[in-house]
Amino acid sequence: MSTLHKRAVRVVDPGVLSTVQDLGRHGSGRLGVSPSGVADWYSGRAANRLVGNPDSATLIETTLTGATFALGHDAWVAVTGAAAPFAVGERVCEQWRAQRGRAGDRVVVGAARRGLRSYVAFDGGVIVPALFDSASTDVTSGFGGRILARGDELSLGATIDETSDVRIDPIAWIPETVLRTVRLASSPAVETLFGSSYVVSDRSSRQALALDGEGSLVGMRADLPSAGVSAGCVQITGDGMPIVLLCEHQTTGGYEVAAVVAYADIPLAAQLRPGERVSFAAVDVDEAGRALAQRRSALDAACRSVDGRRDGSAVLAAGFFEGAES
């Protein structure tokens, strides 16, 4: 017999942009619906695994400034992604490791020192209504999930209160990010892509990384018959500059796709912030597969075979915080 816990967290400060995300809204691409979901799948899955959730559980993605929450109930919390200060109550905590919080504790994720997006998972997962089978927030389209606002109360799903003390390898930050990338076309323009270094533009978003630099890719076609695209696609826009599609990409595009970033390195692309340098290293599909196997084994270090989604029955948290904090 399972006991339903009345569990919730309150958003004290959402920072510049904090959203509710899961592994994405797949299967509705033919309606033009973007996958959305966590921009950095490695950190998102890691945070969930650390607190004993299935990878598909709903968690919070913060941007640059971090965010602050207040626990309405004892809970496990893990913070992954960007390298950032992290505290639970009075304790300064280690990222990439589950931490126990007590009712009333503040969970503070500070401004990122490296990287852009932090992932905050609570055991039981955040409960928001699913749209097209996903709780992801599609920020661009303005539907699904939730863009967090100060004072929001988020219900958490039921938990089995069972979390082993493991760590997952953090993202390895290096001075200039090199994205392992699979070439799709062969031409002098594509050689320019692999031989150049670019700077991430502040026009970037969850939709795509926009890049600036010397390596203008002249001769690529910008008016192809629109075709399906995926996260990691390196498209060459009309001005000859590459963009790298991220999770919230449009479903189809008419720019030429020069290459696709290996799935293993999409997390690195998602963590790049404006002003940082990035370049592309050509790999074949087999090398991409080996890179992914490494990421998978890093995640599996923490995996105690968590399959299936726990029954996260929604509990409305209205008014729950009275008394939780004095």
Add this chain to the structure above:
Amino acid sequence: MQSFACRPFGDAAVLVELGTTRDPELALQASSLADSLSTWLASRSLDVVSGYCSVLVRFDPLTISPEEQLRAVTDALAAYTPHLDAEAAVGGEHRSSREHRPSREHNVRVCFGGEHGVDFERTAHDLGMRESRLRDMLCGGEFRVAFLGFLAGFPYLLGLPPALNGVDRLTRPRPRVPAGSMAIAAGQCGIYPRASAGGWRLLGRTNAVLFDPSHKPATLFAPFDRIRFEPVSDLRDASVTTT
């Protein structure tokens, strides 16, 4: 048996190519193929997206290797019977897929020109035709939905009169195109479901709701649907009738 070019698209997708042009027949065949692949691959794939002359099948590479992705798509293609589906699609009797609704007809009322179609007058001028002629050309023929893409509910429409094929994109995309804008560019035609950035020429506007995630089905249009435009002078009358 028709064969399709099929290749890895990075390590998390497979691209099936039917051709290289915006040929309407290819586009309808791509939508039909996407329906079939989606049915056959079911949960092995994450998503199937059609374009004008290709179908992209996305996978979760954590659960299926690139090699297995390619094999799954190749096997599904081997089971596909393109002739029947393609003929039915072009002939108009196509049921867009087993689980989807049959194709429908929409009368889309559009308020052309002025503030609702800021590029209308300029486009007529560039084409060297009277505005009434441009409106009549747009409203005289039937369009078909090739596929939905770009934005949720955005229909890529086939059937733009060839005389309008020369209309270019804007050199610089607009940061904000109003919801319901009917637009053309580079031989293509579509309707923006919501306000968004956009580089096509805005000719008119409808107030129909093209995408409502809380409604089933969420999109007004589906591949293979037929559309006719009807001019109205007041945006409040610019609704859609579907039969």
